[in-house]
Amino acid sequence: MNGGPPDSDDRQQSELKFYYNRDRRLQNAPESVRNAWEQGYLPKNRGFLRGLVGNPGSRSIFIAIVILSALVVALTLLDGGSASVRDGTFEAKLKAFLYGESVFVTLNCTDSPDRTDTFTVQFQALDADNSVVSYAEVTGIWIDGSLAVRNVFTDYQIKAVRAAFIVHGRTLEVLATVDRS
Structure with missing residues (x-):
């Protein structure tokens, strides 16, 4: 070392x-x-x-x-694009939305399961002044207590859609604004 x-x-x-x-x-x-x-x-x-x-x-x-x-x-809680109405066992919900150049409308209904008759809905497309710009009458058939009635409108600046129908002898109306998002 x-x-x-x-x-x-x-x-x-x-x-x-x-x-x-x-x-x-x-x-x-x-x-x-x-x-x-x-x-x-x-x-x-x-x-x-x-x-x-x-x-x-x-x-x-x-x-x-x-x-x-x-x-x-x-x-x-604040679902603005749809509206609903209820009468006894009957319930209807209306939705309207814009896709492309068309407004698609759906009315979903539920009632007692034994209902099998036809169901006629009158759709009215409304503009900003609440004047009718288009009209359609659609008939659907109940299946197991539920019914979906659909229609398509060409968009003429439609702001809302009104659906009128007769349930249990009473005329009911539902108004839904068009969801443009």
Whole structure:
């Protein structure tokens, strides 16, 4: 070993020096770290709401979830593109939407399952001034207590569709605005 390169073990022993002092580091550490070291790690029971809004990232995700949930509820309750009417066991729902250059209209009806007669619906397409721009009379047949009557109008700036029909001896009307989205 005289004059030659030092042995690898000798080099490692001579180069490794530790200056770590745990007590001195704990004196400079925050109080929460000192308490965790002395008492052991005890996580706080932060609660459900504090966990959701504890930091800015969680808070923004929580707010986005609340806004989207409110939007879904509002759209469900305020369904503007359809209208419905009910008379005893009879229920009808009218929907109208624009696709291309045509307005598609659907009247979905439900009634008692023993009903098998024909059902005539008079559709009227209305413009912004509520004047009739197109008219159609469609007949459907009840199958197992349900009926779907459909019609297509060419779009002449139709704003709403009115459906008139006779149920249980009474004339009922349903008015639905055209969904243009």
